[in-house]
Amino acid sequence: MSPALVIILVGSCVGASCALVGSFLVLRKMSLLGDAISHAVLPGIVIAFLVTGSRASVPMLLGAGSLGLLTVLLVELFNRSRRLREDASIGVVFPALFSIGVILISRYASQVDLDLDCVLFGEIAYAPLDTLTLAGRAIGPKALWVNGSILVAVLLFVLLLYKELKISTFDAGLAATLGFSPVVLHYLLMSAVSLTVVGAFESVGAILVVAMLVVPPAAAYLLTERLGPMLALAAALGVASAAGGYGLARWWDCSIAGAMALAAGILFLAAFLFSPTHGLLARLLIHHRLGGRLAGELLLLHLRKGGEGLPVTVLERRFGWEPRRLQRVLSKLLREGWVERAGEGLRLTASGSQVLEDSGRMELAHQL
């Protein structure tokens, strides 16, 4: 397997798993909790390293996983005390935990393998080199095995608990009455997040995991209305960010992890601007069209109310519109044949009257 392929595969596994759990974070408005977890797991990793004396994966996963849960618990605790709001709870918990981790590293582990840069930024470039040996035989890059397994685990998690996750995300109260404890699901989800985050550490490092957790799902959120397609799209965008990021990094000769985050951002930007349903361009177009229709109806209504024959300048003053806007609306109405000129002012035509009737604006809008 070529090194480039390994890197792309590892990145894709990370991107996909993060996107899957991250989608739920985004939908539950807990994106920043993911950010917090990704920083706060540091002491867990350090402690695992100090205790076992090695960088073996399993203890690290355990250590970091438990720290992830601890973070969530602490944030909940602070929030529940009602002395701190939720955003403040997050903002005080993760820096404290992160600081403890940094202090531990500086004091007890600075000479050794576990250097800060690596933990924070990962070094996915080394992934092809770090091979796993089982019973004396090299079976492939360790990072690929680890992250591949995590991806499988996450996929199982999402597939098995799909409907429970769906209900508890959209209506926790309903979920509770149906017998699915939202609290249990919450902590299960957070465990999945911790696991994914830790697995991603070695590749993209702590700080850039957030990009993978939040950005592809946010982009997917702008592209579809349903949960299933959103998850699939998010995973696909995660993979695309990984592959695209690697390409960018090769081109510019820079940090691979950073380039992956940047690639994710570019994809999000594209979705933000061009999504056919929620994109900025689409919104402006709809707004423009509907806004124009609204303005036209108002003008017709006004003419019906007694504005017929009044010079245009009077209309201008009444409406408080700029002359250009008024002209634009008028010319459209004239073009459609809904008004016609009459003396100094305007008059409704028959079809114009019909349009006004059809619009239903003449009657009360609310029928109880």
Next chain:
Amino acid sequence: MSLPEIVGARFPLDSSPEPARALPAIEVHDLTVAYRTQPVLWDVDLQLPEGRLIAIVGPNGAGKSSLLKAMLGLVPAVTGWVQIFGEPYARRRSWVGYVPQRESVDWDFPTSALDVVTMGLYGRIGWFRRPSRHHRETALACLDKVGMKDLAHRQISQLSGGQQQRVFLARALAQDARLYLMDEPFAGVDATTERAILTLLKELRNNGRTVVAVHHDLQTVAEYFDHVVLLNMRLVASGPVATTFTAENLQRTYGGRLTVLTQATEALLQKRAVADATAAEGEPWS
């Protein structure tokens, strides 16, 4: 302290209940307000007289709050305009006092009741200056007027709902406005506070001020207010309560049958003449 002693330095106070003024307090023309192309107010034309207690009623989503906010320039209008005492709002800002809904604010903020009332004076204090002792005394007098003088230094989260509403009212008093716009001033307050707020509003009216309030309780419209505006995205009717607050208009506003309501309304309209004769007496805040 009586109302004229606290405020009233700026506007001549008229204690006669029927002030003969030509200029309406509020004039609304062709007002349409839309949120993202969805209209909430459609082509509203309105004239509200000065020196009255005016209620705005209508079903949820009828645009009542939006009407208030449009008058204050807090939301943009698609068409139309609003005039306050003959001028655009921007030029009459200091004549208008605003009492928002209680939920609009985080009551855990570290500030006292007195502090909140003093905020009503910021427009007059101006940039870069601290509130003077005179300002604080004015604020305290306003709190006293709503019966909250003893609680002036209490932090606002330790106040009950009714007390919080009174703080907002005191703040509006401190603004010494000629026109008061209130968003559901009676919502969620206990019966005693409600009576007391009403007494204060009536005193404001008797001193020539105008009060326009979004009101949620149809049962009390006829008893509390002089004028009513029935709104359901469009203006259904507007005028004195006796002639406007009728069963027919209510049905047009709310749709459907409102038999219980109409009976209650008619009973209240009859009671109203009696209630009106009873002026506020004694200390209402016991």
Next chain:
Amino acid sequence: MELSFTARNVLMGATMLGALGGMLGSFALLRRQSLLGDALAHAALPGVCIGYLITGSKTPLPLFLGALAAGLLGSLLILGVVRWSRIKEDSAIGIILSVFFGAGIVLLTYIQKLPDGNQSGLDKYLFGQAATLVEEDLKVMAVLGGIVLTALLLFYKELKLLSFDRAFGASLGLPMRRLEVLLTLLLVVVVVVGLQTVGVVLIVAALITPAAAARQWTDRLGSMILLAAGIGALAGVAGSLASALVPRLPTGPVIVVVSSGVLIVSLLFAPRRGLLWALLRERQVADRIRRENLLKDVWLLGERQGDWEGFLSWPLLMGVRGQTARELSKSARPLAAASLVERSGDALRLTATGRREAESVVRKHRLWEVYLTRRLELASDHVHRDAEAMEHALTEDAVLRLEEMLGHPEVDPHGRPIPRRPAAPAKPERSVAA
């Protein structure tokens, strides 16, 4: 204690940052924008890199300006994303935070590959390497800090209004949007100032933790801001001293740990808001209610029997209260200790004081029942539950006013007599008027 030149610089820088962070952090905390500071810090990185690339120098000013510009751009983009799409605020913050930071890392690694690039020392902004603070840095910090302080003083009341009730401020004609931009700008300045000392990840703690701690001690904004500045400065001093004296102890993390410690102490022990006091108060109230209930039960038994002189047997009391002997004994002990009851073997009776206190409780209960049936016209079989709660909650004042309001009733809705208050107490009576 002789501090090295570096250590003194660190001390000054950390203290300045602590104070400024506490002040601005108070506003961020109250406006529920705690994590905005985190986003702005991450967003500043590419600005620092670009500043370096453009000017090619390591002098602090262009780097600060670059960070400032990037931070402002980031905050505008967050607002834009939320306003023009269905993305919620937390996700918008996460997006800007991570994408900008990723761009920053890309630029950083690009710079490191340039000739001279490794000397750029730009990575100190990531973790904060306070030890690299030089005099010029401190000067810039002091100037910026002065500007921030002046702005806060000048616009204090308007910023307070912005944070508390923005719509009201707008209705007063104040330019709320511009004030908001000002506040964000000040926040960005403080964030950028702090980057070198504590680094990107920890800056949010420098803002929020002291402010959160300060909030527990005071209910006034002015005091909160000053206290937050003090706590921040204190943490700065402690952090820099500790890292100067103990080897291999980085400054930033220690500052955060210290202020987190202060926060925990504040949450637990601050008067009135402190959690421990709240627990104690709850315990006290629960104890009082238990005591009053036992007194009342004993008294009621006495009423049924027609006299209170006789001792009531243990089994009788156990039956009435549904308690075991052990439980009853435990409940009775504090009463005996306070001389409210007398024990004689396996029997119990009220002392004179105990009887008065029990009657007070019963009086409140029955008065309340009268109030509910007469004033609120509730059915008499619906009032007992409510009275069971109110008998512990009514104050003496309330009782006096109830009696007056109800015309000194003699019996409750069930016909049972309301105990009279003791006549002519030995102590002078408190005035009845409220």
